[in-house]
Amino acid sequence: MRNTGLIYDSTEQTPAISPAFADLLPPLSDEQYAALETDILQNGCYSPIIVNEDMAIVDGHHRQAICEKHGVSYRMAVFAFEDDLEAQRWALDTQKARRNLSAWELGQVALKLKPELEAKAKETQGERTDLFQNSEKGSSKSNTTKELADVADVSTDTMNKIIQIDERAPAPVKDALDNGDLSVNAGYNITRLLEKLPEEAREAAAERAVDLAKQRKDYKAAFDISLSDMNALTKEDEEAADTIRAALNDGALSVNGGKEVARTLLEMPEDVRESAVADAEGLAELEADYRKKSQTVDDNADIAKAYNAAFACMADIDGAERDVRIWIEWAGIRKDEISGLIEEAKNAAELFSQIVKTLRKVHEQEVMPYEDAVHENRPEQG
Template sequence: MDIIVNQELKAYIDPLTPDEHDALERSLLAEGCRDALVLWGDVLVDGHNRYGICRKHGIPFQTVQNTRFQSLEDVHLWMIEQHLGRRSVSDFQRGVLALRKRAILDARRADEQAQLQRENDGEAPLAQAEPTPADDAPPWAPAPRLSRTELARQAKLSASQVTMIEKIHSQAAPELIEAVKTGAISISAAATVASLPEDEQRAAAQGGKDELRQAAKRVREARRRPRPATSGTDSETGTPVAAAAEDGELERLRQRVASLTAENQALRMELDALRARLGDPGT
């Protein structure tokens, strides 16, 4: 049979590095292709690298059909599950795959909710059903969304790692994402650098490991630097608000000291008067 290579499916999972591809090629040449390639009809689902190497060297291979696939989304979910279980997949790759899985499941939930609600709306006038109590979920209520904790468990990551990978995935420049994939920067540092404008991220990534480290350090130091409570200038005097606030606080402290000094002096006078009445020789 003719095997069809769908380029979108082939690119759905990050490609092997040159070293990983060379190692796989040596293994196939020495031991043959022991694992069957997975097909969906004529479409190749799993084994793109093995298929390419086997064709290049004329190595025999077997195929197996997965008859459970109903749609391309099913194929994507299956591919994600397969790669989440592989030890060679990096933490960042597992996080991205888990986020893709959640996006697919969220889209399915939305579609199912809309379909069930349409069916419910169409049947309600005929059935004349009693109103649903306010504290009960409607019959078309979707299943709960995949939580970050469950997402982390499936990806074998911590919840904080998933949060950082979400930030990188949504905010990082392509050059920064590539730096994470190649190990030039850690996930935590990349999430920090992703806070910068895209052009600064790109410049740091192009500068290499040292520049990426320095960029992450600058962001962390800026976050630790104390900020004034207010900013701007007073509209009447033109004095910076922060400076005016400091001057005002100093004046309040001076008035408080003067008030306490006066109270202390009055108490001393009362004490002297009391001693005089009692004939205290200490007066």
């Protein structure tokens, strides 16, 4: 990108409106637009509209529209860009400094550039056919996510969550994010929880989950309240307290979660509290179930890593007598320590003997086939 130095007055040239740039960023709010309009009417359009060499507006659509509406003259500065993608990225970087865009809004803008980024990556790959021959299929997706994160100026983890929400979240969740009622993390967590429900029930459940999240967002100390709130609820609404106690006893709700629900319910009108109790309990159960499954996935991953490490170590030794003697000598193993090593080696031999038996069973299909076991226990792809 470079400034060509060319400046045109609106009386000399008429700029073009390109959807690639005009629809890139979210529109100004009514308040922001009104403030900009007032400033231009009072002080004129003192910042030039940025156009590319084809005279398409890259930055300044709102200012140009206001000027045209009120007959205010304006200037246009011509910038040269390598392509539309570079111009779009420049426009986003410029607006990030001016506007308080949320992580969700930035991510949505970045996703509009995804087709161009992927096309450019394919062009680059076509020029260097050796680049991805030995890489896994997921690597290009990972690289695109990282590049989108760079464009949006968010972490790769946040960008990945935005992508998952954009692809899989019901409309109420996306609407809440658009309106600033949910954070990306909250939207992602709700999306993951809703996937545990039948598809036909997700839309209604999403609306309830978003309502709960909005209510919780209003209480800044939701996770720091004291147990006195639980006691207050007991005096005020025994049925609600019983529901929370039952969820706590069943392990469906953590203590912090119970306090949070109690605080939320206390702030609700009595006539809506009964239905809200059921929603809070149901959402807590979904969350607990998800956490338990996530813990199982983590435990299984640790087991797999341990076995991989054990076999990797075995691959480096062959047990030859000469090598064992070298090990004893170079490791400085004393004679009184050898008996303990003998026991450890015997235990390892018995352990690997048991592994051999299981591997044979799997190989002979006497236990669950590998593909079914993996499908049942592996984490969902993010």
